[in-house]
Amino acid sequence: MIKAENVSLRYKDGTLALKDVNIGIQPGELVYILGPSGSGKTSLLKLLMGIEYPTSGSLEVMNLPMKRSKRRKIRKLRRNLGPIFQEFKLIEGRTALENVMMGMRILGIRPKRMREFANTALSRVGLEHKRFSKVEKLSWGEAQRVAIARAVARTPRLILADEPTGNLDHDNAVHILHLLNSFRNDHTTVVITTHATHLIHDFEDITILHVDQGNIRVERRGKRI
Ligand SMILES: Nc1ncnc2c1ncn2[C@@H]1O[C@H](COP(=O)(O)OP(=O)(O)O)[C@@H](O)[C@H]1O
Ligand SMILES: [Mg+2]
Secondary structure (H helix, E strand, O other): OEEEEEEEEEOOOOOEEEEEEEEEEOOOOEEEEEOOOOOOHHHHHHHHHOOOOOOEEEEEEOOEEOOHHHHHHHHHHHHHEEEEOOOOOOOOOOEHHHHHHHOOHHHOOOHHHHHHHHHHHHHHOOOHHHOOOEHHHOOHHHHHHHHHHHHHOOOOOEEEEEOOOOOOOHHHHHHHHHHHHOOOEOOEEEEEEEOOHHHHOOOOOEEEEEEEOOEEEEEEEOOOO
């Protein structure tokens, strides 16, 4: 699903955000990217989404080399990605349902089916009753769930969430993580960044990428029986 060999990312201003990263992620893994603010978590997600390209090393996502020369194929690959951005990127003035449907436009399916998928996704995140609400009227946590519904409605193979717990209180934060975890299956890999280590203290059967100033250490935490 994801293979990184000696991947580094240096921004134009000279900042070395990721250093010699080596990771291998299989389909169906649940992956947490853990690290303090500024450690390189979002930079890693940007590489996985093809928003940035490695400055050196090789990165493959679903067997596609993530480099500038492949940008057309990367655009197609995005159909299989479900990104959930830190700032949501919801469209104000539109309803929750419309926002979720807009996330599916790239799939080129009929509006009726799109609406069905969108409704299913909104119930999955517990927001069926808010589907006709304008997104700017929703609470932060509700807007977060609309963003999740938008990402999962098109059944992506790779879900990527950047700091989805934001400023939620502990219980709501854990709830959001469990919700995201629930979309993991044999074909669907879920990748979540967070700086809140304590939130995943009890989680089992996960892969943790510990990010520290651009260096990554992989920890695999099995199921306790
Ligand atoms: N577009 C950019 N240009 C230059 N430096 C950047 C850019 N984006 C992030 N950085 C820097 O890269 C490092 C890692 O940032 P980031 O990946 O956003 O960390 P995190 O998501 O863990 O908070 C930080 O030093 C940050 O200031
Ligand atoms: Mg970040």
